[in-house]
Amino acid sequence: MSKPVKQSEINSDFFDRVYQVVRLIPAGRATSYGAIAKYLGAARSSRLVGYAMNGAHVHSDIPAHRVVNRNGMLSGKHHFPPHLSMELLLTQEGIVVADDQIQNWKEVFWDPEEGLRL
């Protein structure tokens, strides 16, 4: 198994799946768009995860700030309001951020497959 599959062949609620996973990210930890896509069986559709986050602002219970790119860089900071920037939110959770990048990324990174004990 583990064969790449188009998300459209899996289900039509890809975004909801993404939101579900993001909600499970523990405070003080963070994951990447690619890790979520991979967990959902659409490893090559990481861009869709980012797109899903774009509409996550309507769901105030989704910690979108805990999702960054594979390098731990805050590539989506530009989409947050000034008073609730990614850097601020992450810092409040104990994550160290410098130059728009999460420090100790290897330790902070939360893999959905590991965290959810797949």
Add this chain to the structure above:
DNA sequence: CCGTTGACGCCAT
């Protein structure tokens, strides 16, 4: 209906 865009990531050079 068609071309562009985009909170990404892998691979080639």
Add this chain to the structure above:
DNA sequence: TATGGCGCCAACG
């Protein structure tokens, strides 16, 4: 190590 190209697929004009 750094840079550029391509795939992926929904949303938009």
